[in-house]
Structures are given as structure tokens and as C-alpha cells.
Amino acid sequence: MRRLLIVALLASTAAAPPSDPAHAPADHGAAPAAPAADAATPAAAPAGRPVLPPFAATLAQMPIVTDSRDWPELSEEAAWDEIIHAKPETRQLARWHYVGSLIRRGMGAEALGVLETMESDDEDLALVAPFQLATGAALVMIGHNRDAVQALSLPELEGNAEACAWRVRALAGTGDAKAAARQINCAVPAINGRTPQERKPFTLAAARGAIAIGQGQPAIAWLKLFGEQDPQANLLRGKALLASGDPAEGLFRLSRAELSGSPEIQAEAKLAHIEGDLKLHRIDPSEGVKRLEALRYGWRGDEIEASALRLEYQLALETNNRRAALRSAATLFRFYRPDGDSGPMLKQIQTWLAEMLAPDSGTPLPEAAGLYWDYKELGPAGAEGDALALRLAERLQNAGLYPRAAELLQYQLMQRRQDVAQGPLSVKVASLFILSGDPVKALDTLHATEQASYSDAMRFDRKRIEAVALYKLGREDAAMAALDGVPGGSGVRSEIHWRTRNWGSFITENEATLPAPGAMTPPAQAIVLRQAVALAMLNQEAKLQALRARYGAAFKALPSAQAFDLLTQPSPTVDPARISAAMAAIPEASPTGAIGDLMDATSSTTG
Known part of the structure; x- marks a missing residue:
């Protein structure tokens, strides 16, 4: 809150003449709400706010801070007095002080x-080493250590003792204590130059x-600086x-x-x-995993948990406890930025998953x-991921667990x-949703994965x-429209007409799929016998006799010969009993293959 107040006051100071009494130090504790909102979006400067001269080059030419004593020592009152009485060309310098x-x-x-506020008036300040040093130091103070490491990473700050000192704190705060150690020699002068308390x-x-x-x-x-x-x-001691190499005293200090x-x-x-008990072999790895899990149960969300998870993973590797290793690694990847060993860890997990699945x-x-x-x-x-998922989905599908597979x-x-x-995955998922009885989700899946880059064959599938x-969903007209221009669409259309008993439309569509006389597979027999049923239902005797003449010889040696004979016998009227008996003898193999299986699925959703 105090930070927003300062930003608001600095912005309003820049918008008004230095002599404006509204900017006197006595009013610092009562900033209005409007400037605070402006502080959150500095690019939208209030009308009348002066454009300040560039300051980045000036700051870059100034001596850089290399020691804590180089930071200006000003009282709050003196600093604000300088800001309030600054001219536009000196306002950024006053802010810097x-x-x-x-x-x-x-x-x-x-x-x-x-x-x-300074950066909102001069974006080039982000390129200047002293400005980034100040930013990094401020970020460390508020615990934003990863952002601080980034701010302090300019090449110009590499050998700067003050920057090294802040990097030690920032890196240690992120849990990368080894990287912090590499900064110590550079940081020693700046650390020693501070008071014991600082x-x-x-x-x-x-x-x-x-x-x-x-x-x-x-x-x-x-x-020794500490009591x-x-x-x-005592923790660090x-x-x-x-x-x-002094385990007894070390564990005693940790207990304190x-x-x-x-x-x-x-x-x-x-x-x-x-960690000490494990190193001294006072507990075995399996007991270590249990203790670490108990620790994480009561402490979550920072580098302590991340360190516990890394140790847990290593112990699980030693004991070949794949489940524990998976749990630890999954939590690390979900909630933390894994360290440099994340590549081998991920590869090991993926290998285990593939083997276990x-x-x-x-x-x-x-x-x-x-x-x-x-x-x-x-x-x-x-x-590789697709293959793993498809194998497991196939097992679920074979077990009838269509929703889980989908x-x-x-x-x-x-x-x-x-x-x-x-493309192919979307067809598989949509098919599984249909088998699950949820055609709405099937349509949602297809619509969500629409792409112009699909091949024609994929678009048709x-x-x-x-x-x-x-x-x-009962939307027969829409289904027919979806099949316009789709090769093989007549087979799907005829399947729909067959199921809806639309005999006239079925005859027209099915006629295009009639097989050549000869060896008749079960799906081919079904196509012919269905055509015969439809012709008989509409009493189209001439077409029925033509069908009998074309396929009579082919059916003679087939189990469905009697059904074909019953359906195509000359008859002046429709005999429901004859047709019903013949329909029961039609081979169950759908002419449309898997499409027929999808149409047989029981829907739990209606539209």
C-alpha cells in the first residue's frame, strides 16, 4: 500500500508545477485515489503531465554503486524536498536520489x-546497469528472488561487488545455494563494508x-556474527x-x-x-521417504518442500519405488521449476510410465x-505420447469403458x-464419445479441433x-448436409435411411453401393438383402425381380439364400410376416463397418 502511495505521489508531482501547494510534504499521507490508479498503468499519463527529458544516458554516465555506502543517505523530508522543487530536467535525478x-x-x-515511475517516463532505464542494480536490490528486499536474479544479470554488473552481494542473497533465496557460493568472493568487499546488523x-x-x-x-x-x-x-551451524564432519554437534544444533x-x-x-540421519545411516531410505512425506504433509509451498521432494525422489530411485518417485517428481514439475537435472528425471519417469502402462x-x-x-x-x-495414450484407450474401449477412454x-x-x-485423434475421441452415449461431446470435440490444414481424407473422416x-441427436437433415460431397457418403446416408425406415430415400442411396455379382461377403449380402426389403416394402415388383435376376445365382450357396428367395419371390402384395422373417436372416455385419457400430450405440443425450 505504501508503495502505491509513493508511486501516486511521484506521478502527481510530475503532473503539477513544483510550486503547487498540493505537493507539500505535509500532505504525503493523504494521496487521492485517482493518482494511485494511474500508477498501476503508467503508460496512460494524465493530461498535462510533462514529458521529461531522457535520463538513461545520464544515469549510465554516473559512477555506479559498488558499496552500500555509495547509496545516497537522505532523510525522507530531504528527498521529498528535492523532488518537489525539481525542474523537469532534474526530476528524474531527484527520484534517483x-x-x-x-x-x-x-x-x-x-x-x-x-x-x-521513473521507467514509465523513460523506458530506456531498463537497459542501464545502475537502474537494474537498484531494481534487483529492491526485489531481494521484498522476497522476489527469481526476478532479482534476472535484474542483476546484466554483463556490466558481473564483477560489481554490490551487485554480487545482492546476487548472493537472491540466488540463495531461490534455493540455488551453489550458484550463490560462486558469487561470494566478488561480494565480500560489499558485505564487509556494511555494519554488523546490515x-x-x-x-x-x-x-x-x-x-x-x-x-x-x-x-x-x-x-560467529550471530548469538x-x-x-x-543454529540451523546453518x-x-x-x-x-x-561433526555429526553429533550438527544434529544437536538442528534440534535447537x-x-x-x-x-x-x-x-x-x-x-x-x-538428511543427516540418512547420511549417517541412522535410518534407511524407506524410512527417510516416510519422514519426508510426513514433513511435506505439514509444510508446503516453498524451497523447503522442493528440496524435500528432490531428496524423496532420489531415495525412491535407490529403493526402486516407482510409485513414490512418480509422486515426488510430479509434484516437483507441477509446482516448482525443476533444477538442471530435470531432463534425466523426466526421461526416467516417462520410461516407467510406458512400462507400467x-x-x-x-x-x-x-x-x-x-x-x-x-x-x-x-x-x-x-x-510417442499418442501411442501410449492410444494403447491404454484401446484397453479401456475393449472393456466397454468408453467414457474413461474418451x-x-x-x-x-x-x-x-x-x-x-x-485430425485422427479427434476422430477417435469423437467416436468414443458417441459410444459413451454422448454425441454432444463428440460434436464439441470436432468443432474444437477444426483446422484448415487437414487433408481431404481427414476432413471426410x-x-x-x-x-x-x-x-x-435426431438431427437427420443436418446429418445429411454434413455428408454433402463426402466420398462414400451414400453408404452412411443409406444406413441412416435404413434405420429411420425411409424406404424411398434408402433405395436411392443404397443402389449406388450395390456390389457386383460374385463372391458375396456378409456386408455385401446385407446391402443386397436390405435393398430387397425396401423394394418389397414399397411393392416395387419390377425392381425386385431385376434384383432377383442379378443376384439369384450368387445367393444359392449362401446361408442367407432362403431370406433372399423369400424377399424376391413374385408377390402381388406386401407380406409382413415374410419380410420380417427375411430381415431376421440378414447378416449382422453392417455395410458401413465401424459407422454402424457407432449408430448402434445407446445415446444418453438428446438434442
Whole structure:
């Protein structure tokens, strides 16, 4: 809140003449709401706000801060007096002096507010090393350590002692204590130049870095700055003593930190204690995993949990506990930025998933489906991921678990985004939704994955499935429209007409699919016999006799010969009993293959 207030005051100061009494120091505690809103969107400057001269080049030419004593030492009143009485050409300089005084006093949030105002008037300031040094320092003060590391990464700041000191803190704050250790030699002059009280957070960060690279003794020496009752110092002393080969004293110091520290210190001390017990073989890896899980149950959401998860994963690897390793790695990837070893970790997880989900793995189907769903975002990408998902979906489909299969493949489908591989996957997913009795979701899937880059064959496959979904929703006209211009569409149309008993339309569509006389497969027999039923129902005797003449010889040796004979016998009237008996003898093989199976699915959704 104070940061917004400062930004608002600086913006309003820039908008008014220096002599405006509204900007006197006495009014600093009562900033109106309107300037604060402007501070959130600095690009939209109020009308009348002067355009300030560029300041980036001027700042770049000024001596850079290399020591904490280089930051200006100004009182609040003196800093504001300079700002209020500054002319447009000196206003940015006055603001810069104020930033330095705020950093010197440890007021990071307030400093960021001023820096944002400065940058809104001159975007080139983001390219200037002193400005980024101030930004990085302010970000460290408010705990935004990753952003601080980025701000302090300019090449010009590489050997700057003050920048190195802030980088030590920032890197230690992100959990990368080894990287922090590499900055210590550069940072020592700037750290030592501070008062003992100011030096403490930097010393703690440096001690963490030294411990991370196994330099316990230097860390212990630095920690003499702190009293024997200081919980954070005892935490680091314990870690340093373990690293330098004094386990008994190290564990004792950790126990003291567990008793008297803040919840965060207690959690880190417990983690260090577990690490120490494992290193000294006081507990085995399986017991270590249990203790780490118990620790994470009560402490979540920061680098302590991330460190616990990394240790948990390593212990699970040692004991070949794949389930525990998957749980640990999944949490790391979901909630933290994995470290440099994330590549091998991900590869190992993907290999395990593929093995555990393979049809011959022995993993029960419900368990396999649960594993995939729990860790689906860790699975392989591209064609390998598609193959893994399709194998599992096929097992679910064979077991009649169509909704589970559809949901599983839909996740894989949507990960494809605009990849052309969405085409075949979309057909499969939509088909599974139809089999699940949910044609609405089938249509949604097809519409959500529409692309202009599909081949004609793929577009036609999708249109056929779309037609089936529309038919299942009772939208016969829309289904027919979807099949316009689709090769082989007459077969699907005739299937729909057959099921809706639209005999006249069926005869027209089915006629185009009649097979040549000769060897008659079950689907070919069904096409001919269905045509005979439709002709008989409409009493089209002449066409019926032509059908008998064309296919009579081919049916003589087939099990369906009697049905064909009954349907095509000359008869002046329709005999329902004769037709019913013949229909029962028609081969069950649908002329449209899988499309027929989809049409047979029971719908749970109506439209």
C-alpha cells in the first residue's frame, strides 16, 4: 500500500508545477485515489503531465554503486524536498536520489514504486546497469528472488561487488545455494563494508552457499556474527557441522533450531535432520521417504518442500519405488521449476510410465488408467505420447469403458493444439464419445479441433463422424448436409435411411453401393438383402425381380439364400410376416463397418 502511495505521489508531482501547494510534504499521507490508479498503468499519463527529458544516458554516465555506502543517505523530508522543487530536467535525478536513500534504509517496496515511475517516463532505464542494480536490490528486499536474479544479470554488473552481494542473497533465496557460493568472493568487499546488523542477511546467504559446496568451516566462522540462541544461525551451524564432519554437534544444533525457530526454520531444520540421519545411516531410505512425506504433509509451498521432494525422489530411485518417485517428481514439475537435472528425471519417469502402462505389464486396467490420469502431464510428447495414450484407450474401449477412454484421449488431443495430428485423434475421441452415449461431446470435440490444414481424407473422416453424432441427436437433415460431397457418403446416408425406415430415400442411396455379382461377403449380402426389403416394402415388383435376376445365382450357396428367395419371390402384395422373417436372416455385419457400430450405440443425450 505504501508503495502505491509513493508511486501516486511521484506521478502527481510530475503532473503539477513544483510550486503547487498540493505537493507539500505535509500532505504525503493523504494521496487521492485517482493518482494511485494511474500508477498501476503508467503508460496512460494524465493530461498535462510533462514529458521529461531522457535520463538513461545520464544515469549510465554516473559512477555506479559498488558499496552500500555509495547509496545516497537522505532523510525522507530531504528527498521529498528535492523532488518537489525539481525542474523537469532534474526530476528524474531527484527520484534517483530518493531510490538510493530508500535502498540504504531497506525500504524495497517503496524503492520499487519510485523505480516504476521513473521507467514509465523513460523506458530506456531498463537497459542501464545502475537502474537494474537498484531494481534487483529492491526485489531481494521484498522476497522476489527469481526476478532479482534476472535484474542483476546484466554483463556490466558481473564483477560489481554490490551487485554480487545482492546476487548472493537472491540466488540463495531461490534455493540455488551453489550458484550463490560462486558469487561470494566478488561480494565480500560489499558485505564487509556494511555494519554488523546490515551484514546479517548477506552473511546468512553466504553461509548457505558455502555449505552447499561442502565448505562447512568458513560458514561456521561467518556465523560467529550471530548469538548462540539465534535459531537461523543454529540451523546453518547444524548444516555446516554435518558438512564438515561433526555429526553429533550438527544434529544437536538442528534440534535447537527445531525447538526455538519460526515454523519455516523448524521445517528446514527437520529436513536437514532427515538428511543427516540418512547420511549417517541412522535410518534407511524407506524410512527417510516416510519422514519426508510426513514433513511435506505439514509444510508446503516453498524451497523447503522442493528440496524435500528432490531428496524423496532420489531415495525412491535407490529403493526402486516407482510409485513414490512418480509422486515426488510430479509434484516437483507441477509446482516448482525443476533444477538442471530435470531432463534425466523426466526421461526416467516417462520410461516407467510406458512400462507400467504396457498391455503386458501386469498392471490391472483400473490402476493403469489411474496412473496415466494422475501423471498424464509427465508423459511423453508427440507420436510417442499418442501411442501410449492410444494403447491404454484401446484397453479401456475393449472393456466397454468408453467414457474413461474418451476423457483420456481428449487430454492428449488438446495437448496437440494446432498440430495436424489432432485430425485422427479427434476422430477417435469423437467416436468414443458417441459410444459413451454422448454425441454432444463428440460434436464439441470436432468443432474444437477444426483446422484448415487437414487433408481431404481427414476432413471426410471427420464429416462422417459428425453425421453420425447429428443422427444420434435426431438431427437427420443436418446429418445429411454434413455428408454433402463426402466420398462414400451414400453408404452412411443409406444406413441412416435404413434405420429411420425411409424406404424411398434408402433405395436411392443404397443402389449406388450395390456390389457386383460374385463372391458375396456378409456386408455385401446385407446391402443386397436390405435393398430387397425396401423394394418389397414399397411393392416395387419390377425392381425386385431385376434384383432377383442379378443376384439369384450368387445367393444359392449362401446361408442367407432362403431370406433372399423369400424377399424376391413374385408377390402381388406386401407380406409382413415374410419380410420380417427375411430381415431376421440378414447378416449382422453392417455395410458401413465401424459407422454402424457407432449408430448402434445407446445415446444418453438428446438434442
